[in-house]
Amino acid sequence: MTIERKFKIGKPILEVKNISLSFGGVKAITDTSFDVLEHEVRAIIGPNGAGKSSMLNCINGIYKPQQGTVSFKGKEIPNITPNLMAQMGLSRTFQNLALFKRMSVLDNILVGRKLHTKTNFLEVAFQLPKVKKEEKINRERSEEIISFLEIEDIKDTPVGKLPYGLQKKVELGRALATDSSVILLDEPMAGMNVEEKRDMCRFILKVNDELGTTMVLIEHDMGVVMDISDRVVVLDYGKVIGDGTPDEVRSNQKVIDAYLGVEH
């Protein structure tokens, strides 16, 4: 990636320090630390059950790790909840699609605008002018995202009726609508065909390039990961076994062992 970037990679925006998470006797993550720099595309890879999704859930506040801390924008966050992280500017998508199935594509993306909606329910009930103004801004922004993702023709369709690949796109759109500075993507390309994957990569890079959004993504397809990410962290059995640029990771013996297996 030699092209000049509009948003230069900066200081760490998200730091994970010594996180340990266990479910009963099962240790999902053990003493894991890594950081994410501002404006970069950071990938988390690893074999199945390596603790990648658990890691995202810890960062986002869905799981509470037994040990360790998460720092966001230079602040250590003690009582981390999904809501708090959203307010601080961290949005995410989910591995098994967590869309609002009975709502239309446009409505799903509009929910992403929640934190930019300041009017309360009484003001909405009486449709005060400021509600209309705010709704107009939110709708315009949502329409922008919809045309950016090239899903204009399905915007009024209930999300539950859409095929998988499109649902993944809508979920990305919803995360984008929050205008967050960091977006966590949990397997954004799982179950997609080559063409859809290429599309998704294009969107992720375009968002990163045009808006400077920091992207943290989990992905299985090594080719994809090596192509689009600036730095990669490799987890195996809940531990970091490699961290660095794609090239560094590719030549790391531990990573090769984890992926290809070791001869005994």
Added chain:
Amino acid sequence: MKPVFMTYTKKDLINLAVCMVLSVLIIPSFITTEYWYTSILIPWLCLALATIGQQIVMGYTGQLALGAAGFMAAGAFAMFNLILRVPDLGFVGSLIVSGLIAAAFGILFGLPSLKVRGIYLMVATLASQFFIIWMIDKFGWFKNYDSSGIITAQDIVILGKPFTTPLAMYFVCLAVTTVLTLLAMNMARGSTGRNWMAVRDMDIAAESMGVSLLRTKVQAFAISAFYCGVAGALFAFCYLKSLEPVAFDIKLSFKILFMCILGGLGTINGAFIGAAFILLFPVLLNAIGNNVFHGAIDATIISSIEQVIFGGLMIIFMIYEPLGMAKLWENIKQKWKTKIPSSTNLKSSLGKKT
């Protein structure tokens, strides 16, 4: 494709105009029998209003709650006491305050929704039903120490004018229902409604988008109870014309639940369709019994048949059309319109994409 800015389309305004002309001009000029007002139209409006309340909490926010009649009782008795003790408030003022009192109960009994869900929440919300009725029965103050058990409701007086004829009461109910329905539609279609539905469809994702589960659920319970409270006050003052806790028993809660489900979960117009169906169906059955079979079928059998048919319908709707009669109506309209290209366009473009 141009962005849609308005909450209301032209079609909505036409629908509203048709409904208003029908209810304000046509019904009063063609229906003159008191029976229609006192036994069908007034309870229909009151129960439809309560069903909107149930819709907000159950259809939109997805919280299984079963205590609508309890909140209605709270609203009705609050109204009675307010008119009795704070006459300066006036009818409309008392109606709003009694709605707010019911809303306070709604917040209290909505709190369990933060910890329990589904059928367990339903059991928890049953507490509101029993607690409110028990409270009214236990403390004589609420009934103004009336020993007879049934209190006559005060006459409705708005700005010095009495509203005592069935037609006048119908207009009172109509005005209140219309205003509250419009407000509910604004909320349901606006950001408030989107938050409710987000919590219903996927709460963890909603939270990750910054929707507070605590606030949204409690808000939905409060608004729902407000609607039920106002509906209860109207139900007691315009329909029953008396106040007794027994009128707001669990059966009424179930009735409202059925109206909500049969009408169509998550729709405002479904509340009106469901309420009309549940109210009119027994009337229709009775009419058939009397006119077709000339009383050959016993009245008790007819009411049993009614229960059987309701039960059957509930099962059929749950299996084949969980979104109820409102959705059925939409489908019928859609079938009429199949020749219009907009829907086929959508399908072909979808096909291309996938």
